[in-house]
Structure formats: structure tokens, C-alpha cells
Amino acid sequence: MAKLIMTADDSASVRQMVAFTLKQNGYDVIEAVDGRDALNKLNAQKVDMLLTDLNMPNMDGIGLIKGVRAGTLNKFIPIVMLTTESQDSRKAEGKSAGATGWIVKPFKPEQLIAVVKKVLG
Amino acid sequence: MMEQAIATYREEAGELLSELETSLLDLEETPEDTDLINRVFRAMHTIKGSGAMFGFDEIAAFTHEVETVFDMVRNGKMTVTKRLLDLTLKSRDHISALLDFSAGAGEVDRSIGDELIISLRQLLPQPESPPKGSSDIPAIQLPPVSVSELADEITWRIRFRPTRELLLCGTNPISLINELRALGTCHVVAQFDDIPLIDNLVGEQCYIYWDIILTTTRGEDAIRDVFIFIEDDCEIKIEMIDSSGLIDRDQGYKKLGDILVERGDLSPVEMQKILMLQKRFGELLVEQGIVTPEKVQSALVEQQHVKGVRQERSAAPQQEAAASIRVPAEKLDQLINLVGEMVTVQAHLSQVSLAGGDSTYIAIAEEVERLTNELRDTALNIRMLPIGSTFSKFKRLVRDLSQELGKEIEMETFGAETELDKTVIEKLNDPLVHIIRNSIDHGIEMPDVRTASGKSSVGTVFLGAEHSGDSVLITIRDDGAGLDRDTIRNKAIERGLLPANSEVSDKEIYAQIFAPGFSTAAKVTNVSGRGVGMDVVKRGIDGLRGSIGVDSVRGTGTTITLKIPLTLAIIDSLLVKIGKEHFVLPLAAVEECVELTREDIRNSHGRNLANVRGAIIPYIPLRKHFKIEDSRPDIEQIVIADIHGTKVGFVVDHVVGEHQTVIKSLGKMYRDVKGISGATILGDGTVALILDMAILLQSAENLEAAAV
Numbered sequence: 001m002a003k004l005i006m007t008a009d010d011s012a013s014v015r016q017m018v019a020f021t022l023k024q025n026g027y028d029v030i031e032a033v034d035g036r037d038a039l040n041k042l043n044a045q046k047v048d049m050l051l052t053d054l055n056m057p058n059m060d061g062i063g064l065i066k067g068v069r070a071g072t073l074n075k076f077i078p079i080v081m082l083t084t085e086s087q088d089s090r091k092a093e094g095k096s097a098g099a100t101g102w103i104v105k106p107f108k109p110e111q112l113i114a115v116v117k118k119v120l121g
Numbered sequence: 122m123m124e125q126a127i128a129t130y131r132e133e134a135g136e137l138l139s140e141l142e143t144s145l146l147d148l149e150e151t152p153e154d155t156d157l158i159n160r161v162f163r164a165m166h167t168i169k170g171s172g173a174m175f176g177f178d179e180i181a182a183f184t185h186e187v188e189t190v191f192d193m194v195r196n197g198k199m200t201v202t203k204r205l206l207d208l209t210l211k212s213r214d215h216i217s218a219l220l221d222f223s224a225g226a227g228e229v230d231r232s233i234g235d236e237l238i239i240s241l242r243q244l245l246p247q248p249e250s251p252p253k254g255s256s257d258i259p260a261i262q263l264p265p266v267s268v269s270e271l272a273d274e275i276t277w278r279i280r281f282r283p284t285r286e287l288l289l290c291g292t293n294p295i296s297l298i299n300e301l302r303a304l305g306t307c308h309v310v311a312q313f314d315d316i317p318l319i320d321n322l323v324g325e326q327c328y329i330y331w332d333i334i335l336t337t338t339r340g341e342d343a344i345r346d347v348f349i350f351i352e353d354d355c356e357i358k359i360e361m362i363d364s365s366g367l368i369d370r371d372q373g374y375k376k377l378g379d380i381l382v383e384r385g386d387l388s389p390v391e392m393q394k395i396l397m398l399q400k401r402f403g404e405l406l407v408e409q410g411i412v413t414p415e416k417v418q419s420a421l422v423e424q425q426h427v428k429g430v431r432q433e434r435s436a437a438p439q440q441e442a443a444a445s446i447r448v449p450a451e452k453l454d455q456l457i458n459l460v461g462e463m464v465t466v467q468a469h470l471s472q473v474s475l476a477g478g479d480s481t482y483i484a485i486a487e488e489v490e491r492l493t494n495e496l497r498d499t500a501l502n503i504r505m506l507p508i509g510s511t512f513s514k515f516k517r518l519v520r521d522l523s524q525e526l527g528k529e530i531e532m533e534t535f536g537a538e539t540e541l542d543k544t545v546i547e548k549l550n551d552p553l554v555h556i557i558r559n560s561i562d563h564g565i566e567m568p569d570v571r572t573a574s575g576k577s578s579v580g581t582v583f584l585g586a587e588h589s590g591d592s593v594l595i596t597i598r599d600d601g602a603g604l605d606r607d608t609i610r611n612k613a614i615e616r617g618l619l620p621a622n623s624e625v626s627d628k629e630i631y632a633q634i635f636a637p638g639f640s641t642a643a644k645v646t647n648v649s650g651r652g653v654g655m656d657v658v659k660r661g662i663d664g665l666r667g668s669i670g671v672d673s674v675r676g677t678g679t680t681i682t683l684k685i686p687l688t689l690a691i692i693d694s695l696l697v698k699i700g701k702e703h704f705v706l707p708l709a710a711v712e713e714c715v716e717l718t719r720e721d722i723r724n725s726h727g728r729n730l731a732n733v734r735g736a737i738i739p740y741i742p743l744r745k746h747f748k749i750e751d752s753r754p755d756i757e758q759i760v761i762a763d764i765h766g767t768k769v770g771f772v773v774d775h776v777v778g779e780h781q782t783v784i785k786s787l788g789k790m791y792r793d794v795k796g797i798s799g800a801t802i803l804g805d806g807t808v809a810l811i812l813d814m815a816i817l818l819q820s821a822e823n824l825e826a827a828a829v
Contacts (some may be wrong), residue, residue, distance in 0.1 A: 010163070011171040013130035020126070055166045066577060075482025078291035084170040092353075100291035101350035106173035106181075119350070 036057025305337030509537030564601030
């Protein structure tokens, strides 16, 4: 069965690109437009992985990661942050909130897939 | 897809820019509103981030400058001023112009952008951090795809001790270890000594750590990349312990104690103490509770891993060099001859020692027998060659002949690796050529005929070989017209090969194609049809002590099966005696031995038929056949053999027993003697003739037919 990945990003173009790339590589995708939307959906549905932007309205990526790790349904899933800066502070913040890994924007589709494959094992 | 995303980005950026304008205007009225500040920052951030994704590098680079300033504001390091808002609004307009320009609309004045960047940087509080442009947008840190393939093969010792919280950040340590495995030869030992007692155990925590010994050409970076996401909060120790580039290295490896000390699992003082005790080092360490069994095991694994890798490395070139040697065929023949002599002498030794009854000598004779048998098998095996080289010759034959005849024929082969004695392979060549020629000429039809009968226009000739006991079965099959049973039968009757009006099986009819001069071809072609050929096959196969089977279905094809003994030099056989003479019957065909009493002979009323458990089996009295004069015993023996599917008995005086027969040819003088295929020297030095049971049967049948 295809693995289900959530992409949470307020940028429609990034969501579109991520979703397309994932689907092309045989994954199923659900989209969320911000942290709150993502957390609501993740509290209701089991997914295999979360790809999240950090800067989002309503609830940012850090809040989302903390929310997921505090929940039960998707507590142990791999979470990959899409960061625009490689600033260690932001990355470290995400890491300590419970992120599994990160991708620095801009990235190419094959880089995205490499990271997804790595964390999904 | 990319075009779609780019279009989406333009739309998205447009929306963000108008949102940005509103936010900035609102911010002018409430400059402290963090929500508004965040919104501005996010808009810039998305325009920059997504812009870089879809190739809007200029927009991304410029927006980055504005974003940097607002990051400061967001973090409380700057306040919102009128000047900042002016500059940001102008920047917003510039981004908008860049966006339009990228879509091919309007003009853009780059000097405005440069001025804005300078002004924005001047707003920044501290001494300016180095200017950032698009080229500074950090490249993604991903595993580099490949390292030079020619790199040294290095063995690494890796200790991977994850943070207890590893599982809580969604990392699966097993998949990391699997990534390491994919890099090369890998041994993994899990260490359990950190696991607390069950009362203190938290199920979500990771207590296990791993020792990994990995041999790879991919370099340390490739290993580090596996742990890229967790290297900051896990203990990852990577040490080089062996390299193919190291010169002057022996095949051994460090001692167990040295490995443990090197790893820091054992102190040098402890090591010395244990060494003094003169017992197995690892056992003592565990016994005394200095080191856990897993740690010792891990060190042992390392020892074995490196030894194995080193051995493989040093053995590889040697193996290649010694994989085969070329020896002249005569030397091998000479070896086989000597082994043959040896077998003969050994038989003599066994016979003499048994007669002597001294158990010491009997034991020695048995040992010699065993060794001789092994020596014989090994020596014969040396001469075995795969039949494949012969097969490939036939591919050429098929190609050339089919072109000549205007037929489309493909050849398929199977079992090319099947091994046969070299001399057998050589002698198989002519028979196979004839059979394949026949299949192509008479078997496979012309393409139009094939199409008309619903077959593919391309015919197939199949040539296969496989082992079957001490024989090799060679199958030549075509999907052609098949044999014409009635024509063959008529022709055979016409030529007096078959009695008219007799009941004969299909197999017997098909066997007629091997009769000398037999041909049903209406016209003679260059390829075949002169009636020379198939009898050559029969003679060739008989010479190899093999047999031929023919099977055919009209319209579907013909299958010819050759059963060939593996070797010609030494065979298992049955030694029998008639009067004072010894004879040898090849054991492969022998089924059983039964008694023949004078009463049986009386009961059969002069016909050579024996009743074996209700089955009537004809027999050939060999004494009569070879005109051996002295008186026969009261009870004779019938050796019953299966010859090409026919059961027939051979009457002898005594059955002596199984015998290893070294075949000696009879020489040119006796080559045409019917019924004798060779001779052998027995243990006592006498000569025994090897009987050709198939020929004997045939000549007996001929005699019978002549008598009728």
C-alpha cells in the first residue's frame, strides 16, 4: 500500500510541487494550508510522514511538530521541516520540538524524494 | 508540471504582495502589532522561499534583504519606523515589477533594487553582517550521491549510540543501519548494557546502541551522511580500522584485547590483569564482569570481519591466477590410462587378499579400492567438458542451412553447461550434424506451408543436454512436419527391413530411418536425402555405447533423444563366466539375473523363452552364440537387460559380480567383430570381452528372421 504523506505549507505553489513530486513517486498525499489545518487533520488521520514548512500563519511549523509529538495517533511519525534558511537556531528549534530531519529550500524534486526515502526507511 | 507550479507561484506572489501592502499600511498605524509584523515577515518569506524553488532567483535574492530586516523587527532587535515602512513599500513595488518583468510585461529598473538594498542595510542596527545574495541561499545538505568508485576499500568501526529520545523524533534506527548496510559489507552487533531494569524502563526510549563494522569504498562522508539528521544529538564514533590502501599488512588482525582497549571498552591495566590468567581472554572478561558479552562479541565480529575482508582481498588475485591451467590432452589421456591400469591392479590386489584371508591385507586392499575409486572419478572428471562449445557450432550450421533452403529457422539450446567426456563430445559431433541437417531439411517446412497450417513461419530446432544417472540425454527437437509413419513403413517393407503385414509399434517404424541407405525423400537435395546420414548417426551413437530414441507427431514435430554414457574409459559392469571364459556386460542396461534350469529349457519346447514372474522374455544362449564347447552346468543364469525398451535375456554359466571395467579397444583387426565392443584385463591378468548387447540382440533377431 502506498505510504501517506502530509505536506503542510501556506505556499500553494510549494504544496503543488511537493504533492506532485510525491505522487509521481508512488506516495499518497494530503495537503494542509497551515499548522492548525495540519494538526486538525493529523488528529483524525494516521499518516506515514509529515513534511512541514516552518513559517505558516495560525500555527507555525514548530507548533505543529510539538502538537504532533504530544498527540497519540501520529506521535512517532517522521517529520521533515522545509526551512528556507539553514540557520542553526531555527533548525535546532525544530529538532528539539521533535523534527526528524530537514530540507533547505530551494530543493529539487529528487532531493525531496531522497530525504523522504531516507526517513521512511 | 513545473509550468503549472510557476503559474501558481505568480498568482500566489501577487496575492501576497497585495496582502503585504495592506499589512504595511496597517502597520503604519499600529507599529507595535506583532501579528502584523509576523504577517509581513511571512509574506516576504514565502515570496523568497517559493521564488527560489521555481527559478525566480532575482526575486528571491532581493526579497531576502527585506526579509532579513523584518526578521530583526520580529525578534525585537529593531523597531518599525516610518523610513522602514517607506523602504518596504518601495521594495514591495520593486518585487511586483520584477514579477511582471519575469512574465514578459513592463520594464524593471535594477538600480532601484540596488539602492533599496543599500538603504535597507543601513537600517540594520549592528555592524553589517556580510551581504547575502541569491548565491548565499544555502545549498541543501543532502548525502552527496557518489564518491569515486576507485577509492580505497576501507573498514570502519562505527559506534552508534542514539539519544534516548531518538524514537520521539520519528527516527528509525534500524533504517539508518540498513542504510549503512547498503554501503558495503557490514556486521552489526547490538549492545544491551544500557537497558535498565524493567521498573525503570520507559517504553518510548531507545536504550540499545550498536557497534557496526563496515567495509566500503564510499568514504567517511557517506557514513556521516547516513546520520546527518541526528549527528548533533547522538554519539556517532567513526574510526578507520583497515584499508586496502595499507601496505605491508598481514592477513591476521588485532587481538581481542587490543580492539576492546582501542574502543575504550577496556582499560590497558585490566587487559594486562586478564592476560596474566592465561585463559581464553573473552571468556575471562565476561566471567569477571569487566566487559559485557555483547561487547566481546562485537570485538570478535570486528576481528572476523577484517580478517575476512583481508583474506578476500589477498585471495582474489591468486584465485584468478589458479582458476584454470591448460594441459595437453595427451597428458590427460595418459593419466586416464594409468588410472585404468591402477584399477586393474587394484582388482587383482582385492582378489588376492580375499583369497589369502588375512584380515590385515583385506583391510589394506579395501582402502586401496576406495582410494582408487576416488582417483578414477577425479581423473575422469578432469576430462569432462561442457557441451556448450559444440552447441554454438550448430547455431552457425542452422543459420547457414536455413538460408540455403529459404527457410526461417531459429535454434534454441538448453543445458550447454552439461559436462561430458572430451572424447565423447568429439564423437558426438557427426551424429548431431546429421540429425540437425535432417531436421532442417525434412522436418521444418517452408515458411508458407507453416503459415498455412497455422504455425509460426519461423521454425525452431531445439538442442538440449541434461544429466540422467550415469548418462547424458541429448535432445534434438524440431517443430516441423514430423515423420510420415506410413511412408516409412511402406518403404521399410519394400526394402525388406520390416515384414509385411506385421504388427509393429510406431517406435520400431521410426527406428527404420536409421537403417543404412534409408531415405523417403522424394528428391535428393544438397543437404540430405541420399540416404546417407541417419545410419551414420546410428553407428556413431552405437560406438559411444549410447542409444537413440525417436518420437514424432505428424504435423507437430520430431524429437530424437540420444542417451550417451558420461565416459568411455571406465564403466561399471557385470562380470559373467561361460565355461572358462569371462565376459563383461555393461551394468547400465542390466535389470536382473534369474536362474535357468534344465527343466525350464525342457518346458519351453526348444524356444528360447523364459517365464520370469509371468512375463515371457526371450533369451540368447551365449554359450551357443560364441560356440563354447565344454559342458554347461545344470543351473545357468539369465542376465536380463533392457535394450532400447526391449527386455532380453543373455544366458551365461555364472554371474561373478559387479566389476570396474577399464575399456581397452580391440585394435583395428577386430573392429568389425559384431557383438563385442572391447575388452578388459581382469585382476588375474586374463582378458574378458565386453559384450555389445544391442548388437547381439540384433544379430539374434536377424538369425530368427532368416530361420522363419
